[in-house]
Amino acid sequence: MGKRYYCEFCDKLFADNPTNKRNHLKGVFHQRMKKLHYDAFKDPEEILKEESCKMPCRQMETTGDCSFGDSCRYSHLTTERRQTLEKQVQAKRDAALKAQQEADREVRLEDWLVMRQKSGDASGPVSAQVAPPSLPPENAESPPVYSLPPALMMIPNLPPSLLPPPPGTNLQASREEWG
Template identity: 40%
Template sequence: MGKRYYCDYCKKSFADNPVSRKTHLNGVVHGQNKRSHYNALRDEEETLKDESSKRPCRSFLSAGDCKFGERCQYSHLTNEDKARLTEIVNKKKKLAEMKLQEGSREEDNSVLQSLNAWQSEKTAFQRESENGSIVRKASAIIFPDYRLASCFNTIVNPPPSLLPPTKEELRAAEYAEWG
């Protein structure tokens, strides 16, 4: 038996060959199922925008049912549904604006704090340079502290190429002059 293609939208499987797959993907039922799947994932703002541009469906409003269902070109939202969606959209917009304002305040505070920290470091550096202690610090070699990445901690015996160099190895290393 050959490979089978399973369509998640239609919950149906069939022989996986180019002709039957193309026929299925271009089919009306598949298109309806795909459209209804993505319509269920739309947010309120998109739904309100689409439904506001449509005229109300007469058969749905009078009988409460429409023979076209989701394929109907008219809106099946009542005025109460539209009002509810409008309220939800407005609340979401207000929350987004409030978060944006709070975020900008926090950003301003963090920028001020980082500027103050930078300024204090700069003044400390200037004081030390006036005292001559910077020269003594520059003569000492500072080696970086290499650590094994956390994703490699589970390896029992990692190869030497993954192991970080020790400070002794860095001190003993000879560097060639380039140029």
């Protein structure tokens, strides 16, 4: 039994001799399988971008094959493959959007503005509400309400470090650590 050569790209086993091997590696099928394999590691958006710069390959379109194989300067992207890639790009965008929305949820300015509006109605002008840290809380049931200066309120999506502490936060407690 002679030596056998196995091509992992094509999942094909054949007699291992130089002619077979060379013909196989040069073959269109092998080239396509190899490209598909490496494309799997490429960003689908990148592939689409690269392919959209090329004209479609006439030979590929008419015969379903191209003698230039991988080195063809025209696009070999099939409609199905394009659709698959587009779906992948869309799925990636959806995931990114979802992650963004989750991040936004943590610092939702609108919610905070509503909260501020409510507490503002109850206890007078907002601008006067920044309690000086040196003053002790009036009593335990109504802790001081911290608010932003109007200039900062114009900026959407403030970083959490700039947002006022949630109501009830006892800033007095940690004051000594900073002293």
